[in-house]
Amino acid sequence: METILEVNQLRKTYKKRKTKEVVQAVNGISFKVNRGEILGLLGPNGAGKTTTIKMICGLLTPDDGAIVINGVDQHKKRLKALRHISAVLEGNRNLYWRLSVLENLEYFAGNRGSSRKEVAAIIDDLLIKFKLKEKENELVNRLSRGMQQKLAIAVAMLAESEVILLDEPTLGLDVETGYEVREILKAIVRQYNRTIIISSHDMDVIQDICERTVIINQGNVVTDDRVENLLKLFEVRSYAVTLGNQLDEQQKQLLTEKFPFHLYTEDSLQSTLEIDLAKSDEIYDLFDILKLASTPVEAIDRKSVNFEQIFMKIVKGETSHALTQSS
Ligand SMILES: Nc1ncnc2c1ncn2[C@@H]1O[C@H](COP(=O)(O)OP(=O)(O)OP(=O)(O)O)[C@@H](O)[C@H]1O
Incomplete structure (x- = not known):
């Protein structure tokens, strides 16, 4: 080129x-x-x-x-x-x-x-x-x-x-x-x-x-x-996880340490966790945290991301791969 x-x-x-x-x-x-x-x-x-x-x-x-x-x-x-x-x-x-x-x-x-x-x-x-x-x-x-x-x-x-x-x-x-x-x-x-x-x-x-x-x-x-x-990079890594009950305090704390930019919402029946993984095997770290209180996982969905969301994540530094280089 x-x-x-x-x-x-x-x-x-x-x-x-x-x-x-x-x-x-x-x-x-x-x-x-x-x-x-x-x-x-x-x-x-x-x-x-x-x-x-x-x-x-x-x-x-x-x-x-x-x-x-x-x-x-x-x-x-x-x-x-x-x-x-x-x-x-x-x-x-x-x-x-x-x-x-x-x-x-x-x-x-x-x-x-x-x-x-x-x-x-x-x-x-x-x-x-x-x-x-x-x-x-x-x-x-x-x-x-x-x-x-x-x-x-x-x-x-x-x-x-x-x-x-x-x-x-x-x-x-x-x-x-x-x-x-x-x-x-x-x-x-x-x-x-x-x-x-x-x-x-x-x-x-x-x-x-x-x-x-x-x-x-x-x-x-x-x-x-x-x-x-x-x-592609961001799509692979964005997940919405539906949980069968609420997380306890220890789980919330571990989650914050491991995934500082997650979004957790809860109500009496269900809770949802939106999470971006820097590497795909980080999902196992999430499972380990959930296992601590036997929190059931009801669904895991890949979130579709648009370019606006990606742009916001990059400029806010909400990604460990902020500096990507053209191949
Ligand atoms: N003539 C000027 N005198 C002093 N500071 C300036 C001048 N022009 C721009 N700046 C400052 O330089 C920085 C970069 O400005 P610039 O206009 O290049 O940004 P931008 O990315 O185009 O922003 P925007 O999207 O708001 O147009 C800003 O902090 C701005 O306040």
Whole structure:
């Protein structure tokens, strides 16, 4: 697989203007992105995602570290490197609001160096793909938020950049438009072999369209793995155990020592234990604890986990395998 972007030991601090307090926003982040991949860059609020994205697209200068885009070192050959990157950042749609949809596309196509005829065919294709053909003569400021977002992505496509950075591409969109944007992004990657990096808080979007995720927390990478691997990894280990009666105090204490993040609920007839196992043979440790008071096990079910739950477990550190690496 060909690496299209490599971020190596990036660091960035901010100094708060009033208090002069130094904030370490990014603290040695490294990851690679392959050509044709959709990568999710995730993290809780304040994790350092926006700072990382801004450094990759040249809006912020790192304090330290390297960014290599399509083999070009961004620090040494800035303009050449940045030619391979387009970004659609939230709240900054890079569009001319008083121009129509078509005029915007034609304006941005001007930098491409293609002939008018070639450009017209590409623009037409994008208008159809993004379902904007009927609105081609509408002024941008009269479009819905979803349409503006689609146009911003279409404009980014026109730049012919290898890598497209999208910050919250579905934020504030209605369900249907959000779904449409997801399908368009998947199609872009397939058809044009572009690479997309998405930062989003919407884990459904990430689970649906990203092949791999880099999760950052407090300025560091905590997980770098394929979405499919993470789902498998966590699915195997999550169990809901129904017990025939309540646990006694000794059992509860042992449970807390062995499985600090379990969830135990009880009523007079039954109790339930939700538990994540770091290794499958840890189930025997659980059985040993249950045997102490001959607690009957009525059912053991594997819990299905979605990506949102996995993300929460990783960022809260509720897993002994927080740092997983892409194979
Ligand atoms: N201009 C700035 N001046 C001072 N501190 C900043 C500045 N921009 C960001 N920070 C701080 O740097 C840290 C990382 O912020 P960043 O915006 O990169 O996080 P994020 O992961 O994008 O968060 P969110 O999901 O909330 O957008 C946070 O602690 C934030 O408060």
